Amino acid sequence: MSTAPSTEAPGTPAPTATAVAPRRSGGGGGLGRYIVVRFLLIIPTIFILVTTVFVVMRATGDPITAALGGRLTPDQLQQRIHEAGYDRPILVQYVEYLGDLLHGDFGTTLSDNRPVTEVLTTFGTATLELAVYALIVAFLVGIPFGLLAASRRDRLPDAVLRVFAILCYATPVFFAGLLLKLVFSVSLGWFPVAGRASTGTEIELQTLDNPSGFYLIDAFRTGDPDAVGDVLMHAVLPAVALGLLTAGVFLRLVRTNVIGTLSTGYVTAARSRGVREGRLLRKHAWRPALIPIITVIGLQVALLLSGAVLTETTFEWKGLGFQLAHYLQARDFVAVQGIVVLIAVVVALTNFVVDVIAALIDPRVRY
Incomplete structure (x- = not known):
């Protein structure tokens, strides 16, 4: 049997089969797909949270009886229940409740007859402002101390x-707040005892055209340095009391991740080349340890919002936490339901934003 002559020149090595690696989609496509998937996951998350809150609130009976049972006659009570629709099947109430939520209607409070949406917009800015202050304190305390602990392992x-x-982390936030008030307000007199601002400053802020509800921003708008200083002085103790709760988490997280990064091969190689420990910590060990810290921020927002209830009550900081405690005492479950649903939505959206930021910093998160 004859074979076809080779056309290759003598001494030429035979060609080898090469595997063609599949082309990977661009980083932009991967990021876009990741963002879309993460955003779509918010929908079932919020749906489950809303359903859980609705079922728990109805487990104790209808809200009218819970809030006004001892103040109305049986006939008046039944009339109010019928007018509010709480005598209908629970499934009908649930479907109607979801429809109202989609239209931005959270119902009307039973204790003071206010739209829950108005309560959320009026007091939500105060809670958001306190949460931002607390996060700043957590960063300023937790991250530097975490780096220091890692460098002095x-x-x-x-x-x-x-x-x-x-x-x-273990100290109850209300106890920390009371201790701070006792030391720095009562004993030393350095900071105000309670409130978001003094009475004169609040009047000045409320007279502004279209006030934002964020006292610090509105204080800057007045152009009055005394108003700015007064708002900041009132914010120090609540922010420290709530911020230390999260600072403990950041401190331990930064320490653990930086210690792990300092033991990697490229840091050891840099150290062998004579790079100073301070530069190793700042340039080589800190940035790789940033991703877990950013990821945990989303979880800490839920901790801050839950801690805001006790912090605002301790310092009479009139935000959603303060109002939630008030409505719980009044057994106004319609208002409580609206506030809890809003907090759940904020936590879900915050986790989405944190996931997107983490994906932008580290492409490995997208795949």
Whole structure:
């Protein structure tokens, strides 16, 4: 049997089969797909949260009886229940409730007959402002101390800071607030005892055209340095009390991740080339440890909002937490339901934003 002569020149190596790697889609497509998927996941998350809140609120009976049962006659009570539609089947109430939520209608409070939407917009800015202050405190305390603990691993500063982190996280926020008030307001007189601003400053802020509800922003709009200073002085103690709760988490997280990064091969190689420890910490170890910290921020928002209830009550900071405690005492479950649903939506959206930021910083998150 004859074979076809080779057309290759003598001495030429035979061609080898090469595997063609599949082309990977561009980073932009991967990021876009990741954002769309994460955003679509918000819908079932919010649906489950809204359903859970609705079922829990109805487990104790209708809201009218819970709030006004001892103040109305049986006939008046039944009339109010019928007018509000709480005598209909629970499934009908649930479908109507979802429809109202889609139109931005959270119902009307039973204790003071106000639209719940008005309560949310009026007091929500105060809670958001306090949460931002607390996050700033958490960053300023948790991140530098976490870096310091990592750089002094298994030494006295590390041990002290780890104990400090545990105390920050384990101490009840209302106890921390009362302690701060006792020391810095009552004993030393450095800061105001309660409120978002003094009475004169509040009147000045409320007379502005279209006030934003964020006292610090409105204080800057007045152009009055005394008003700005007064708002900041009132914010210090509530922000520290709530911020330390999250600072303990950040401190331990930064310490753990930076220690892990410092033991990697490229940091060891940089250290062998004579790079100073301070530069290693700032340039090489800090940035890779940033992703877990950003991811945890979304979880800490839920912790801040839950802690805001006790913080605002302790310092009479009139936000959603303060109003939630008031409506719980009044057994106004319509208002409570609206506030809890809003907090759940804010937490879900915050986690979505944090996931997107993490994907922008680290492409590995997208796949």
